[in-house]
Amino acid sequence: MKALFRLLVITAGICGMAMTSIQAQKPVYIPASDLTLVGKIISTENLYHRVDTADFPALPPAVKRLLTNSAGLAVTFKTNSTAISAKWCTSSRKASSNMTGIASEGLDLYIKKNGKWQFAGVGRPREDCTEASLVKNMDNSEKECLLYLPLYDETSNLEIGIDPGASIKKLPDPFRKRILIYGSSILQGASASRPGMAYPARLSRATGLNFLNLGLSGSAKMEKAAADLVASIPADAYILDCVPNSSPQQIKERTGYLVSTIREKHPKAPIIVIQSIIREHSYWDQKVGKRVADQNAAIQDQFRLLQQKGIKDLYFISAKNLLGQDHEGTVDGTHPNDLGFDRMLHQLKPEITAILKKYDISADD
Template sequence: MAVQSKEINLDQLGGTIYPETKNREQLKWYSPLEAPFHIAGFPWLAQDGVYRRLPLASRAVLPPAVDTLAYCTAGGQIRFRTNSSRLFIRVRLAGPANMHHMPSTGQCGFDCYLGEPENQYFLSTAIFKPTASEYESQLYQWETKKDVAVTLNFPLYQGVEEVWIGVDKDALICDAPAYASNKPVVIYGTSVTQGGCASRPGMAYSNILSRMIPVEFVNLGFSGNAKGEAELAHIISEVDEPALYILDYEGNTGEAENIARSLPVFIRILRERHPEVPILIVSRISNAGDRFYGERRELNNHRKLIQIENVKQRRAEGDSNIHFVDGSKLLGDDFASECTVDGIHPTDLGFLRMAQSLAPIIRPLLRL
């Protein structure tokens, strides 16, 4: 005899908690677009006034998908100090959570870290209903006022149209802690670079690196659509005074001839404007299927060899500031298949392994 199962509603069973925020009338709300807040990760924010990772107008014509993905706020951060006993966030998104393989907290949420550069600790993630395009959430509440340095990480896979920060009416808002250098690290790459499929924004590998190395990281990962287009190289070269370029886009290139064609051009365009800035080429991370599909391994090895040969040739021609990292080693040889959600996109563990592998390579390139 068949037994009819019941729909399980975790909201009703207490599995999900959407706390009611109290004493809202005692809060003062600020736009982080105003001083003394510091917003990182949006190089064209002062010019365009929107939370977008590429300029609204450019002489280069963007591929339509890249133009759309530029509104995803991956890598963006709000930084400040406060002595408020409470911290709230109010957000209006471009749309609700809609991804099957990524938590809504990673796609659409903000998370909160406290502490000075290189000494930050995770505290909380915004709580909201996945179907909501607007939400308000409390990030912390103390019994008394407490001076803290705050970093809020923007959502990874959704646009943010508006965000407000709520604190005690009499709280102070002060400048964020200074970086070790004002020059940003610019990372161009795939959905993995963008942060798919981190459980919350702070676990994208660019954000983990920002906690290990006290500089601004600009995340220019474009899910399925960073293919080394020359138009993107021209735009990326416009970022003021970059400290380092990381090119991590192999996974989107398909056949080997595509990266063989795009990579030398991409590098040349960057070098025309920034002849001495270090460039780090990172090949694709391991996927779960690599050990089972021989043709895939062959393609990966071919594309990797193309990247290695490009770096060797540039160095032979006198460019000592270009380097290569074997991305297949970043997750660890024995654990790569256990570090992904779907065989391709890392879990938080995968992103942590990536950052831990890359940090000791990146740090000396920045001469910090």
């Protein structure tokens, strides 16, 4: 891309297109905290944390750390700038080998076109603090923007850069209602190629509903403190995608408390339980195969038991075919790549929206 950029600079004079002169000027930065934050689970002292863990001292340390990650958060604004850049800081952690740097600690920009959110550019992380161009050489019409934050790192600062003289304004949250999803690394976004490809982000863009990402990589184990946290969060619906991280025994012991605690606090909200994806490892590794089968049997048992106990508005989504049939839908046998997530989306979206519609949870009202 460096070579391409050099070439573009050289050919700019002869390409015959109307370019505004401000593009080459230094961007003017404004703090993202002045704009609208989307995907926020609960109000926090640090804007880009998901939960203030001081309020939940009994949470396991790994959960506390993961709640500082900015997974699922985005900033929305309107600008007529022809170029958009960003300055942002994350921690010194680096992307794990099954994720891209862009997904783990980078930015992902969408702009609305013909009423739909369309990918426009990424912020590639270079250092713990990076300044990067996200998109440039656009026309100067007003554009609605949605900028996703890093999935697997803490974001400690974010500024949006625009052309000098261009306008930038707050936009209302584009998504309606609140659907909280509690789950594993797969929910948090491993291994989408960029932040906007995590499955709750894709569900939000596809439905207009606000899917809130409470993905806790490796740590969605339904501990009592985690269940109390989930139940304390106000939402119109609750989706539990935490089977991959919980042992069959934990599923047996903990699902009841999680579901009934949510039900107690939110008597009418639908609760949707999703089975674990069938890990691709499990077709070869007999131990993993048995574990996944046992996890999925255990959650189905618990679901039936809770139904029998009279818990209403409880739904179950099977893992069958979530990743497709060709075994190419993961990066590492466990975490979906964008192909696997696309298949998940096509199965989950109609099932989830059909349930939510029964409760008048839609983007229309």
